[in-house]
Amino acid sequence: MIQKVRTLLVIGASGLLGQHLVHQGKGTFERVIGTYHSNPFQIQGVKVERLDVVSERSVSDLFEKAHPDFAILTSGLTGVDYCEEHPEEAVALNEVGPLNVARACSELETKLVYISTDYVFDGEKGDYVEDDEPNPISVYGRTKLGGEKNVLNTTHDSIVARVCVLYGWNRITSKRNFVTWVLDNLESGKAVKLFDNQIVTPTCADEVASVLLKLVEEDVSGVYHASGSQKVSRYQFGKHVAEVFDLDVGKLAPVSMEKVGLPAKRPRDSSLIVRKIEEELNIKMRPLPLSLKHMRESR
Ligand SMILES: NC(=O)c1ccc[n+]([C@@H]2O[C@H](COP(=O)([O-])OP(=O)(O)OC[C@H]3O[C@@H](n4cnc5c(N)ncnc54)[C@H](OP(=O)(O)O)[C@@H]3O)[C@@H](O)[C@H]2O)c1
Numbered sequence: 615m616i617q618k619v620r621t622l623l624v625i626g627a628s629g630l631l632g633q634h635l636v637h638q639g640k641g642t643f644e645r646v647i648g649t650y651h652s653n654p655f656q657i658q659g660v661k662v663e664r665l666d667v668v669s670e671r672s673v674s675d676l677f678e679k680a681h682p683d684f685a686i687l688t689s690g691l692t693g694v695d696y697c698e699e700h701p702e703e704a705v706a707l708n709e710v711g712p713l714n715v716a717r718a719c720s721e722l723e724t725k726l727v728y729i730s731t732d733y734v735f736d737g738e739k740g741d742y743v744e745d746d747e748p749n750p751i752s753v754y755g756r757t758k759l760g761g762e763k764n765v766l767n768t769t770h771d772s773i774v775a776r777v778c779v780l781y782g783w784n785r786i787t788s789k790r791n792f793v794t795w796v797l798d799n800l801e802s803g804k805a806v807k808l809f810d811n812q813i814v815t816p817t818c819a820d821e822v823a824s825v826l827l828k829l830v831e832e833d834v835s836g837v838y839h840a841s842g843s844q845k846v847s848r849y850q851f852g853k854h855v856a857e858v859f860d861l862d863v864g865k866l867a868p869v870s871m872e873k874v875g876l877p878a879k880r881p882r883d884s885s886l887i888v889r890k891i892e893e894e895l896n897i898k899m900r901p902l903p904l905s906l907k908h909m910r911e912s913r
Contacts, residue, residue, distance in 0.1 A: 621645040622830075623682035623724075625665060625715060626689030628653040628786050631729060631777070634823035635686055636660045642827055647680050651689065655786045667711030677718035684830045686727045687715050687765075690758065694733065697754035698878035708757035709764060716768035725772070727830050728765040731758045732778035732814065732841065737881020740813060740845075744837040744890055752878040762837070771835060775826060778841035778886055779851075782819030782909060792816070793909065796852050800861040810849040810868035813883035815841040818905035820912070828895050839886040843899040851902070858906040 622639045626632040627648025633655070636648040640659045648657065649665035656662065663680075666672050667689055690708050691697055697704035712728055719726040733755035734748035750756040762774045781793035790798065799806045822840055829838065846854070849868040856863040871880060888899055900908070 619644040620684070621647065621680060621682045623676075623680055623685040624648045625667060625685065625687045626651075627660070627662070628655050629688055630780055630782060630784050630789070630791055631819050631823065632686075632688040633657070633784070633786050634782060634819045635688065635826065638823050638827055643684070647682065649676070649689070653787050667714055668706045670714045670717070673714040673718050674721075677722055677724070681722060682724050684725045684727075685715065685719055686729070686826060686830060687712060688729045690729070690761070691754070694752055694754045694880070695877040697757065698752060701753045701757075704753050704757040705760070708754070709760035712761035713764040713768060716765045716772065719772070720769035723771065725830060726765060726769055727773045727775055727826060728761060730762050730774050730776045731755065732776060732884035732886050733881060734759040734762065734776065735881055735884050737884045740883030740885045741887050742839070742884065743887045744839055751881065754878060755881075766836070773829060773835055774837045775829065775840040776837070776886060777817040777822055778884060779814045779816045780819050780822075781816055783912065792848070792851065793855050793906070796855045797859060797861070800856060800859075800865055803865070805865045805867060806852060807867050807869040807874075808847075808849040808852045809871045809874075810847045811870050811882065812848050812880055813845055813885050814848065814851070815843065815845050815885045815888070816851055816902060817841040818900070818909065820908070821900060821905055825891065825895065825897060825899075828897070829891065832894070834894065838891045839888050840891055841886045841888060841899075842902055842905065843888050843892070844902040845885040846902065854902055854906055858903055859910055
């Protein structure tokens with residue numbers, strides 16, 4: 615009997631989450647394709663393609679050529695302050711891109727997972743479940759919510775997976791995330807000020823990649839919260855990082871969000887409840903210090 619070759623397409627594979635997805639996807643799917651936009655990369659066993667999601671033509675050409683069974687859309691304009699100051703670019707990447715991808719998926723019956731964010735919420739409540747009403751307070755949050763709607767309204771075989779403060783090793787570009795930024799500062803002896811009144815549920819890229827690869831194969835659709843399960847302030851998060859990596863906790867200082875004038879408003883408490891995904895996949899998200907320990911071990 616001929617075994618069907620199942621193809622996974624990861625859009626944004628040069629990004630933090632995307633690179634972990636293609637690495638791990640090689641273990642599950644017979645064919646893995648990863649796209650980049652400005653940062654070409656090479657990973658053994660992964661077919662690399664350049665893609666601009668904003669171009670409907672490029673998206674449909676790639677889908678016609680690759681015929682993926684599954685697509686995970688991680689690309690986006692992720693700088694919250696940059697989005698605030700460049701709203702048109704944010705709409706193009708976070709809304710038009712997902713619409714183009716969702717149309718191609720619908721056409722070819724490709725199952726789609728779209729990666730979204732806790733920033734679709736206003737942060738007044740915290741402990742958000744999937745049924746809670748989004749109410750974004752920034753351009754980034756509004757455009758990601760627009761992307762969610764475009765995906766869910768365009769193709770029925772789709773999942774929106776919301777994550778929150780992604781962290782992990784980035785082995786493709788020098789772009790830092792919360793943990794690598796704290797580490798760079800502490801390891802060079804610098805003091806770091808961290809918000810003590812912004813509450814999040816940090817998401818380990820390596821861990822969530824394996825969860826998403828399970829989710830994409832399930833016969834489910836709709837919204838899933840897929841962050842870590844532990845709720846912390848950014849200051850507490852930094853303390854965990856310093857402790858796990860044996861660095862000087864005393865270099866961390868708490869500061870309130872209101873004291874730092876940033877262009878975009880941030881939700882005060884955008885913590886996500888992940889019970890639905892844990893129950894349906896029969897998994898448990900790791901406690902934050904354990905995920906950080908794994909990260910340290912894989913340095
Ligand atoms: N980072 C966080 O803390 C966080 C929190 C919540 C939700 N999220 C969501 O999670 C997803 C993944 O985040 P991440 O941190 O892994 O992202 P990232 O590291 O910023 O990577 C973004 C990816 O998008 C690609 N890209 C940029 N412009 C593109 C275009 N026009 N066409 C196609 N691809 C394009 C980039 O390619 P090149 O690098 O090659 O240009 C890169 O592969 C995002 O959708 C984000 O909204 C992130």
